[in-house]
Amino acid sequence: MTDRAVVVVRAGALTTVQDEGRPGHAHLGVPRSGALDRPAAALVNRLVGNPPEAAVLETTLNGCALRPRCAVTVAVGGAPCPVTVDGRPAPWGAPVRVPAGALLDVGTALCGVRAYVALSGGVAVEPVLGSRSTDLLSGLGPPPLAHGAVLPLGGVGGPHARVDAVPQPAPPRELVLRMTAGPRADWFTPGALRTLTTRAYRVSSASNRIGLRTEGPALERAVRGELPSEGMVLGAVQVPPDGRPVVFLADHPTTGGYPVVGVVRQEDLAGAAQAVPGTPVRFVASGRGPWR
Template sequence: MTLAVLSTGVLTTVQDRGRRGLAHLGVPRAGALDAPAAALANRLVGNHPDAAVLEVTLGGLSFRAGTGLWIAVTGAPAPVRVAGRARGVQRPEWVPAGAVVTLDPPAIGVRSYVAVSGGIAVPPVLGSRATDTLAWVGPPRVAPGDRLPLGGATEPRPLDTPPVRRPGELRLHPGPRADWFAPAALDRLTATTWRVEPASDRIGLRLAGPPLPRSREGELASEGMVLGAVQVPPSGQPIVFLADHPPTGGYPVIAVVEEADLWRCAQARPGEPIRFTTTG
């Protein structure tokens, strides 16, 4: 039971819920950038929450099913075709044995998630099947010609009303290094409409706007970094750390994004606006 990969677009990786608890060993968390979308895809095909899915950046994935199976596509709404026929997203779809599945580029969003019944059963590394694009821990990026093994067959669980997700501001928890910035820096961070930079990736969402002013010169000694940390390098342009972020860093962190809002970072395209608000 395998998927024969024909094309992969810009970047396709295997992802699950990530390898938590290993930052003290220098191992990033990894895992799906849009965690709610990946969880929904697994739920739709009846998979265990820990099952691995395919994270597809801006479409371009195609594969041939070696056996009949259920799939579900969530996240960025990439047009789906099975054997040349259009199929839906956010619902289970049956794929006959030998049929080719194709994801075209989505009109909005960046990352789509493909769950298949049984999950992608590549060998786990340090307890996870997630691909880390910073240190390349876990399986390599998916490439044309790969044959991806599948787990045991599962039965779909369609939802009557799939969740509706709307864009919004990213909620911030101020600190822990707010004292490294001028008093007006946090206000500037929340008052500015930032633009997503093309250099953004699974490591961090890079933003462009008026520089955030510092109150101190120099840099910190390297210290632990958490998911969602808003790190500010000397340029003053903030970076929101995402799933493949380094476990340590030496630039001060002005705030941390609420984890429940990070899926918006996963789906933000270059040039799109991002706004922040403080919690409480």
């Protein structure tokens, strides 16, 4: 049988299909979406010989289990976690051959939040606006994985990588987010900007694919009143009325009406994807701006 598909045996807390997202449609209100930990998704694709744009699975905290209907090469990366094939331990962060009908189990993350599972050929659900990503804000793309769902796989591309293991960054014990100021830094008091870059924040359990929410001292506004809706970018640090900064992640809304005090560098967002609730967050001023 050459049925290139996998059956979802255990969906996990929240497992979604993700690729490089659907940028270029923000003017229609379509979020970019895509894998939150981009380097991890790219790495597991490379390990199984997929092109970088192939769709992978993004799990949340407790992994997932899959039964492929055909032999596949898989690789698990991102958050470190136990990997088993039919109950036998298999390597994390390296290509693993899973026979047809065997059970691949991606276990609970030992640290970090999101594991990435690449399958040779990539998850081949129908793309929407050029992407297979699940967008939890707008509902575009495939629904999150559910028990019993069948995911089609694409044709096998290149050979898998000839490596035993590759180094991957550990999930952060402290999340350091370097950011540039603006565009609405002047909507906050000088004291608030000092607070943001000197005081301790923590990752809130209300964080999701839309934004990394934080707990910590509220930022005081210098400008009262409402900001008319304006375009938003990945990494924007938006400050809602409660004063606690929210860092926009892949499923962020394309426009918003709360002032953006700064923008986190894209390289630091992979760490944000892996920071468990309670992780200390330090916002660090970078570049020019009203910080100094």
